[in-house]
Amino acid sequence: MAESNKxxxxxxxxxxxxxxxxxxxxxxxxxxxxxxxxxxxxxxxxYYYRSKQVLFEAVFSNAFSLIAPxxxxxxxxxxxxxxKIRGFAKNYISFISKHPxxxxxxxxxxxxxxxxxxxxxxxxxxxxxxxxxxxxxEYVEKGLIRPIAPEQLFLNLISLNLFxxxxxxxxxxxLNLDDITYKKLIEDRKTEVAEFIIHSIKIK
Amino acid sequence: MAESNKxxxxxxxxxxxxxxxxxxxxxxxxxxxxxxxxxxxxxxxxYYYRSKQVLFEAVFSNAFSLIAPxxxxxxxxxxxxxxKIRGFAKNYISFISKHPxxxxxxxxxxxxxxxxxxxxxxxxxxxxxxxxxxxxxEYVEKGLIRPIAPEQLFLNLISLNLFxxxxxxxxxxxLNLDDITYKKLIEDRKTEVAEFIIHSIKIK
DNA sequence: GTCTATAGCCAGATAGAC
DNA sequence: GTCTATCTGGCTATAGAC
Numbered sequence: 001m002a003e004s005n006k007x008x009x010x011x012x013x014x015x016x017x018x019x020x021x022x023x024x025x026x027x028x029x030x031x032x033x034x035x036x037x038x039x040x041x042x043x044x045x046x047y048y049y050r051s052k053q054v055l056f057e058a059v060f061s062n063a064f065s066l067i068a069p070x071x072x073x074x075x076x077x078x079x080x081x082x083x084k085i086r087g088f089a090k091n092y093i094s095f096i097s098k099h100p101x102x103x104x105x106x107x108x109x110x111x112x113x114x115x116x117x118x119x120x121x122x123x124x125x126x127x128x129x130x131x132x133x134x135x136x137x138e139y140v141e142k143g144l145i146r147p148i149a150p151e152q153l154f155l156n157l158i159s160l161n162l163f164x165x166x167x168x169x170x171x172x173x174x175l176n177l178d179d180i181t182y183k184k185l186i187e188d189r190k191t192e193v194a195e196f197i198i199h200s201i202k203i204k
Numbered sequence: 205m206a207e208s209n210k211x212x213x214x215x216x217x218x219x220x221x222x223x224x225x226x227x228x229x230x231x232x233x234x235x236x237x238x239x240x241x242x243x244x245x246x247x248x249x250x251y252y253y254r255s256k257q258v259l260f261e262a263v264f265s266n267a268f269s270l271i272a273p274x275x276x277x278x279x280x281x282x283x284x285x286x287x288k289i290r291g292f293a294k295n296y297i298s299f300i301s302k303h304p305x306x307x308x309x310x311x312x313x314x315x316x317x318x319x320x321x322x323x324x325x326x327x328x329x330x331x332x333x334x335x336x337x338x339x340x341x342e343y344v345e346k347g348l349i350r351p352i353a354p355e356q357l358f359l360n361l362i363s364l365n366l367f368x369x370x371x372x373x374x375x376x377x378x379l380n381l382d383d384i385t386y387k388k389l390i391e392d393r394k395t396e397v398a399e400f401i402i403h404s405i406k407i408k
Numbered sequence: 409g410t411c412t413a414t415a416g417c418c419a420g421a422t423a424g425a426c
Numbered sequence: 427g428t429c430t431a432t433c434t435g436g437c438t439a440t441a442g443a444c
Contacts, residue, residue, distance in 0.1 A: 041410075042437095042438080042439085043411065043439085046438080046440075050439090052438065103374070107308065107373060108308065110374060111308075149389075154379070155368045155389070156364055156397075158367070158375075159367035169311060169315055171359065171362075174272070174331055177355075185359070192353075196356075234419070235419070236418095244428075246420080247423095247429065247430080256419095256420065
């Protein structure tokens with residue numbers, strides 16, 4: 001029970017740590033709780049990861065590395081701009097609905113520990129905006145869309161897709177909606193958001 | 205040095221607690237740090253607020269009660285819909301730029317402690333959507349804007365305005381922009397966002 | 409590799425003098 | 427009201443047996 005079990009335990013730890021850290025953050029998480037969730041004890045947790053900090057960084061780094069490829073998959077594709085926007089809304093909302101803590105987790109921890117920013121800048125892959133930027137400028141020149149800064153369009157695209165999910169507890173409260181009604185609202189956005197953006201930029 | 209100083213100390217405590225809690229959250233904040241920032245010691249802090257939890261709830265409740273009136277001020281005004289959207293973008297981005305931690309703080313703590321949701325539902329004032337909803341439906345009927353669910357327009361309005369500020373560390377990293385360039389991008393949004401929305405819904 | 413037991417520290421809370 | 431000193435509990439981390 002050596003090698004294969006080691007893999008097994010390590011995976012159990014990472015999954016447990018991911019669940020706990022992503023929902024409670026670094027400060028709100030307890031090593032004991034992670035150990036319990038992984039079905040082991042604290043000492044073994046420290047045997048695999050010397051410290052809470054090290055374990056946390058493994059989880060954070062992993063979480064962050066999910067984001068960029070997911071963005072690239074669409075931004076960097078060969079689709080027509082309007083289909084790209086439609087595909088992004090449809091896929092990204094599904095993706096984030098499955099990992100609803102991810103964006104807030106990353107934002108919080110980047111803020112809590114700005115040191116991460118430098119670390120990430122060194123090693124990680126970032127989304128490649130060149131194709132997306134070129135495409136937008138090209139569409140503007142051809143008179144297919146009205147002039148807009150690619151960065152602004154990107155901010156709009158992400159904000160419209162992510163924030164209603166990230167901020168769902170707040171929105172539910174403000175709009176006074178129950179879970180089911182709100183979920184339906186989000187489901188509708190898989191098409192709504194794309195149409196909203198396309199209506200805004202497309203020249204008829 | 206009784207009454208007047210009590211007010212004074214209590215204010216110093218609340219301001220210090222607000223600053224610490226809103227940037228570090230409940231779990232990441234230390235009573236010692238709040239005491240230091242208020243220029244007093246821990247014992248006095250506990251004299252005014254029996255426990256960390258009580259102090260935190262005072263700060264949270266106060267933070268939340270800033271949000272609704274700020275929304276109402278515009279949603280519930282007598283402005284033309286398009287001016288309302290323009291006014292919202294201009295004012296709300298300024299407001300949030302001054303309190304950048306507020307939305308995330310509220311979202312995180314609502315998630316961390318869902319008990320707050322019930323408490324808030326009991327006592328707090330919420331934004332009044334009736335006027336806004338009626339106005340949208342009226343504009344749709346008159347053929348001034350294309351059909352859109354008022355809730356979706358609300359989500360779009362808030363998301364476009366808030367998320368680029370809430371998620372600034374993430375966006376700076378993804379777009380690889382320095383603080384000054386990003387700040388300029390946000391500044392531009394005070395007019396960009398409104399035009400983006402109006403282009404999307406207005407029938408020419 | 410995995411466990412039990414415990415060291416050592418840190419933070420919230422209180423006692424009690426002034 | 428405000429302070430110094432201290433209690434108490436909980437949490438990270440390690441020692442050491444199996």
